[in-house]
Amino acid sequence: MELHKDKLGLVGLTAIVFGSIIGGAVYNLPQNLASVSAIGPSILSWCITGAGILFLALTFKILADKRPDLNSGIYQYAEEGFGNYIGFNMAWGYWMAAAMGNVALAVLLNDAFGYFFPVLLNHGIETILFGSCFIWIMFFIVSAGIRGASIINTVISILKFLSITLIIGILLTHDKTHLWEGDFWGKSQNIGTIADQIRNSMFITLWAFIGIEGAVIVANRARKKSDVGKASVIGFLCSLVIYLLISTLSYGALPRAEMATLSDPSIGYVLKALVGQWGIVYIACAVIVSLLGGWISWTIIVSEVPSTAARLKIMPRFLAHENKNESPTYALFCSSILM
Structure with a gap:
């Protein structure tokens, strides 16, 4: 679709990718x-997973x-090929999975707010009312315009990045290398062989990169098509x-x-042990910010999937309808009802 007045630049596209990848899991x-896993196999699992996902990102770029x-x-690639x-x-499958993923974000956000409002932890x-309210808040944010929602997401992504930078700084200044250097590979810790540790870690590290396809999903809104791969x-x-850095320094x-x-969020309790009670409070706030940003990214994605598929005539045409703000409101509304 080439008629959009407001296109997304490299920063906006990158924020969507970053925001959809970095949600609550990092904490x-x-x-x-x-x-x-011990620290050694954990590092290897990140390297192996990182190499694989890098090839995927480069494939998107090519x-x-x-x-x-x-x-x-990505579904147009599937249509073109098959x-x-x-x-x-x-x-259809990606749309359903993304919508259900947003429901999971609602539960995670509920639990994050539960630190300050314990009744939510029941x-x-x-929790149902809380999640429903935020689903419709996200609906109104995105229906006001994809570009506006992207700007909000970019601001939140910057805040998220800064908050995580502070966490990394605290971990660096309190690093106690003797805790892991004595048994780098976990051979004496009864957690399996090195191969077992790498395999078990990769179940976690691979899942962490869900959302790498974010820029591809909204490619039709990119100002420059070359920015999609770069993002x-x-x-x-x-x-x-x-x-x-987060996983390695925590060891x-x-x-x-x-x-x-x-308990979750475990990085909060790590910081609590290092700097006191304010550490867990800080992490609770950081998780809320991170999840809100991730939810905006995924709401953009979950509205774009059926909308662009409808324009390709592989889903019902009414889902391609856009309002005056060039937001796919029918697709967004159906997604919100589904959630």
Whole structure:
């Protein structure tokens, strides 16, 4: 679709990729990885996963550069290669998965707010009302315009990046290398062989990069088609560095066995052990900011999937309708109802 007045630049596209990748999972990495791996296998799992996802990001870049006419998301690649039926299943399946992912974000955000409002942790009617309210808040934000929502997401992504930078700074200044250098590979910790630790860690590290395709999904709104591939690579590299630093430095903050028993968000309890109670409060606020940004990114994505698929005539045409702000309101409304 080439009629959009307001296009997304490289920064906006990168923020969508970064925002959709970095959600709430980064704050749970210390416990998740410590429960299955020592620091050495953990680092190797990030390197292996990172190499694989880098090839995927580069594939997106090559496709965007070589075939700028295919600007309607990864499902158009499927349609181009295998026909309408496969394209439809790709679009439908991705749409359903993304919508259900937003429901998971609602639960995570509920639990993050639950630190300040414990009644939300009962997961009763309060959680249903809380999640429903935020689903429709996101609806109104995105229906006011994709570009406006992208600007909000970019601001939140910057705040998210700065908050994570502070976390990394605290971990660096409190690093105790003796906690992991004595058993770098976990051979004496009864957590399996090195191969087992790498395999178990990769179940976590691979999942962490869901959202790498964000810029491809909104490619039709890109100011320059070449920015789509660049945004995928930049967003991936920023995310990989953050994941690697957070998970690795945490091993130097607390003993692995102790870290493996922490509650979510585990990085909050790591900081609490290092700097006191304000550490967990800070992380609770950071998680809220991160999840809000991630939810905006995924709301943009979940509205674009059926909308662009409808323009390709592989989903019902009414889903392609846009309001005066050039937001796919019918697709967005159906997605919100689904959630």
